[in-house]
Amino acid sequence: MGGGVACFSNGRFKFGFLVVFWLWGLVSLTCAARLSVSRQKLEVQKHLNRLNKPAVKSIESSDGDIIDCVPISHQPAFDHPFLKDHQIQMRPSYHPEGLFDENKASEKPKERANPINQLWHQHGACPEDTIPIRRTKEDDVVRASSAKRYGKKKHITAPQPRSGDSSNLFNESKKKQRTISEPRSGDPDLINQSGHQHAIAYVQGDKYYGAKATINVWEPKIQQPNEFSLSQLWILGGSFGQDLNSIEAGWQVSPDLYGDNNTRLFTYWTSDAYQATGCYNLLCSGFIQINSDIAMGASISPVSGYRNSQYDISILVWKDPKEGHWWMQFGNDYVLGYWPSFLFSYLADSASMIEWGGEVVNSEPDGQHTSTQMGSGRFPEEGFGKASYFRNIQVVDGSNNLKAPKDLGTFTEQSNCYDVQTGSNGDWGHYFYYGGPGRNPNCP
Numbered sequence: 001m002g003g004g005v006a007c008f009s010n011g012r013f014k015f016g017f018l019v020v021f022w023l024w025g026l027v028s029l030t031c032a033a034r035l036s037v038s039r040q041k042l043e044v045q046k047h048l049n050r051l052n053k054p055a056v057k058s059i060e061s062s063d064g065d066i067i068d069c070v071p072i073s074h075q076p077a078f079d080h081p082f083l084k085d086h087q088i089q090m091r092p093s094y095h096p097e098g099l100f101d102e103n104k105a106s107e108k109p110k111e112r113a114n115p116i117n118q119l120w121h122q123h124g125a126c127p128e129d130t131i132p133i134r135r136t137k138e139d140d141v142v143r144a145s146s147a148k149r150y151g152k153k154k155h156i157t158a159p160q161p162r163s164g165d166s167s168n169l170f171n172e173s174k175k176k177q178r179t180i181s182e183p184r185s186g187d188p189d190l191i192n193q194s195g196h197q198h199a200i201a202y203v204q205g206d207k208y209y210g211a212k213a214t215i216n217v218w219e220p221k222i223q224q225p226n227e228f229s230l231s232q233l234w235i236l237g238g239s240f241g242q243d244l245n246s247i248e249a250g251w252q253v254s255p256d257l258y259g260d261n262n263t264r265l266f267t268y269w270t271s272d273a274y275q276a277t278g279c280y281n282l283l284c285s286g287f288i289q290i291n292s293d294i295a296m297g298a299s300i301s302p303v304s305g306y307r308n309s310q311y312d313i314s315i316l317v318w319k320d321p322k323e324g325h326w327w328m329q330f331g332n333d334y335v336l337g338y339w340p341s342f343l344f345s346y347l348a349d350s351a352s353m354i355e356w357g358g359e360v361v362n363s364e365p366d367g368q369h370t371s372t373q374m375g376s377g378r379f380p381e382e383g384f385g386k387a388s389y390f391r392n393i394q395v396v397d398g399s400n401n402l403k404a405p406k407d408l409g410t411f412t413e414q415s416n417c418y419d420v421q422t423g424s425n426g427d428w429g430h431y432f433y434y435g436g437p438g439r440n441p442n443c444p
């Protein structure tokens with residue numbers, strides 16, 4: 001009996017102690033949570049201060065974007081330690097010699113697409129000697145897994161076509177990663193890159209000094225915010241290992257990156273297979289912009305409609321034979337700027353592969369294939385006015401000439417979900433239709 005009382009009081013003592021301990025724990029947990037929230041806020045704020053440079057003028061676009069006109073010499077590129085004393089080059093030394101006269105191409109009225117602009121142009125223009133930069137908002141950074149990862153790709157996303165060429169196969173470490181994310185993978189030649197799916201055309205086996213394409217622009221439906229859909233060209237150097245070099249440009253719909261479903265012009269670069277270096281647009285230092293009309297990451301408008309008006313954009317990326325920088329041009333009139341050669345290893349010399357096409361993320365919502373669309377969401381068979389296309393695809397050779405691609409290959413992981421079909425004619429040169437709806441009876 002006495003033992004029972006003793007036990008009780010002992011228990012009460014313990015209980016009281018526990019309550020105090022629990023309260024103390026609660027207080028310290030709350031403090032820690034608050035501290036970590038404020039630390040996170042501070043980190044986001046610091047990141048925003050780094051990204052958003054003081055503007056001489058700001059333009060509000062109807063899509064909610066704010067475009068800051070930032071003095072050209074204060075752009076993010078110059079935060080790079082190697083660019084502190086860089087002399088901006090205001091124009092390329094050389095421009096590749098053309099194969100197609102763009103003004104003569106597409107004379108068939110039926111297969112004619114219209115020129116395109118950026119949405120914010122309706123509300124103003126940036127003065128000379130400034131560049132337009134899409135302002136990063138707090139929400140943009142908060143949507144990323146961390147401020148550090150904001151504006152960076154999460155995986156190797158350059159598609160690696162099936163090939164017997166072992167120099168072109170993933171490294172052992174990458175192979176492991178692949179098996180983890182794709183346990184159902186059957187064919188070792190087919191690579192599902194963390195649910196990224198592609199429908200592309202490509203060339204390899206030569207030295208390339210640039211690429212060009214005219215891409216028609218759509219607004220594909222994205223099933224889930226963590227998925228995206230894009231159409232772009234890839235300029236690749238090195239093998240698909242840890243040191244893959246890539247320069248990329250095109251259009252994309254990415255709710256995670258931009259917070260909406262608008263179609264936006266984008267660029268990307270990396271010199272270490274999407275690990276530590278590189279980013280989208282001007283979200284890190286690297287690309288040097290000289291153009292005051294076009295904002296990277298800003299919405300393009302209008303977009304093509306099914307059985308309706310078609311709109312396309314031209315993108316040219318080439319290596320200036322004199323300084324060695326990789327330049328980018330948008331349309332016929334806008335030279336946007338350049339990636340200095342020193343950012344890269346392999347691409348400091350030349351590219352070993354060029355790819356053109358679409359990519360989506362299939363996160364397999366509800367265990368089914370995503371219904372996120374690629375391109376227009378239609379299969380290539382449907383053709384002009386319905387399917388999405390790349391036309392007049394060309395490469396730049398060692399003599400700085402634009403040439404038709406030789407031995408154009410195609411690649412898609414699951415042609416029942418997204419497909420690609422090439423062709424050529426006098427009007428469109430080498431072209432392909434690509435894309436698809438994702439989930440459908442043949443792609444469950």
Ligand SMILES: *[C@@H]1O[C@H](CO)[C@@H](O)[C@H](O)[C@H]1NC(C)=O
Pocket residue numbers: 182184185186187188190191192195362364413414
């Ligand atoms: C790639 O993934 C899809 C579904 O996401 C699957 O059906 C297909 O079999 C995979 N292919 C390989 C080779 O793993």
Ligand SMILES: *[C@@H]1O[C@H](CO)[C@@H](O)[C@H](O)[C@H]1NC(C)=O
Pocket residue numbers: 167171172173239240241242
């Ligand atoms: C594989 O990756 C390692 C670094 O992890 C790199 O040193 C090596 O060159 C890569 N091999 C190939 C074939 O890419």
Ligand SMILES: *[C@@H]1O[C@H](CO)[C@@H](O)[C@H](O)[C@H]1NC(C)=O
Pocket residue numbers: 221222223255259260261
């Ligand atoms: C984007 O589109 C999806 C459906 O495709 C929709 O559920 C979502 O609300 C849209 N997001 C925005 C920000 O409009």
